[in-house]
Amino acid sequence: xxxxxxxxxxxxxxxxxxxxxxxxxxxxxxxxxxxxxxxxxxxxxxxxxxxxxxxxxxxxxxxxxxxxxxxxxxxxxxxxxxxxxxxxxxxxxxxxxxxxxxxxxxxxxxxxxxxxxxxxxxxxxxxxxxxxxxxxxxxxxxxxxxxxxxxxxxxxxxxxxxxxxxxxxxxxxxxxxxxxxxxxxxxxxxxxxxxxxxx
Numbered sequence: 001x002x003x004x005x006x007x008x009x010x011x012x013x014x015x016x017x018x019x020x021x022x023x024x025x026x027x028x029x030x031x032x033x034x035x036x037x038x039x040x041x042x043x044x045x046x047x048x049x050x051x052x053x054x055x056x057x058x059x060x061x062x063x064x065x066x067x068x069x070x071x072x073x074x075x076x077x078x079x080x081x082x083x084x085x086x087x088x089x090x091x092x093x094x095x096x097x098x099x100x101x102x103x104x105x106x107x108x109x110x111x112x113x114x115x116x117x118x119x120x121x122x123x124x125x126x127x128x129x130x131x132x133x134x135x136x137x138x139x140x141x142x143x144x145x146x147x148x149x150x151x152x153x154x155x156x157x158x159x160x161x162x163x164x165x166x167x168x169x170x171x172x173x174x175x176x177x178x179x180x181x182x183x184x185x186x187x188x189x190x191x192x193x194x195x196x197x198x199x
Contacts, residue, residue, distance in 0.1 A: 004082055008075055015071040016113050017043050022064035023117070025056070027150050035143055043067065068113070072106035079105075083197050105192045112185040115178050121147050122171050122178075 021039045029036055043064065050070070051063030080102050125144040131137040148171070155170035162168040 004079065007078065011071050011075045012109070012113055014043070014046075015068040015110065016117050018047060018064045018068035018071070019110070019114050019117055021047065022061040022068070023147070025061040025064075026059050027147050028059075029143065029146050033143060046070070069106065069110055072109045072113075073103060076102045076106040076109070080196065101192055101196050105189065105196065108185060108189050108192060112182060112189070115181050115185065118151055119175065119178050119182075122151065122175050126171065 017039055021036075021043050024031075024033075024036050024039065031037075031040075046067045047061075047063045050066045054062035054066045056062055080099070121144065125141070125148050128137045128141050128144060151174050152168075152170040155173050156162075159170065162170070
């Protein structure tokens with residue numbers, strides 16, 4: 001099982017990179033930014049071919065989203081086969097339920113990875129705020145501001161844009177919503193796992 005956990009970890013990292021690539025375009029971060037260039041080099045080998053099938057639009061990078069979903073589907077199929085072909089489980093009789101649930105599991109994973117990415121962006125901005133005088137932090141902060149702003153803008157629409165110098169609690173509100181979403185995602189993942197692999 002350790003090999004499976006390593007494979008899933010590597011696959012989820014790549015899938016998150018594809019989601020980040022799609023988000024960079026949606027947030028309108030300049031493509032020549034070092035972060036964008038690093039993500040492009042890491043994901044080009046899969047995103048570029050898939051863009052022939054899923055051309056990008058003005059804000060939506062369908063090729064990157066398709067890449068993230070495809071990786072999740074492959075991982076879900078691997079897990080499906082891993083459990084199905086396990087001799088110890090085979091002795092107990094048929095343990096795997098309808099194959100279609102594999103695709104639902106993959107979508108649940110992508111949803112969870114997207115929310116985890118958003119949490120990381122929020123935490124990174126909060127941590128950099130503690131090092132306001134550090135030159136490296138100061139150079140990274142504008143990029144994070146561009147990436148975090150779309151996440152907190154819906155809260156601003158409800159509460160109003162905070163005035164300069166005032167406390168902004170919108171990141172905390174978004175963080176709480178994301179944690180609730182991750183809890184729901186974990187519950188759904190367990191539900192699908194039980195339906196797929198219950199003996």
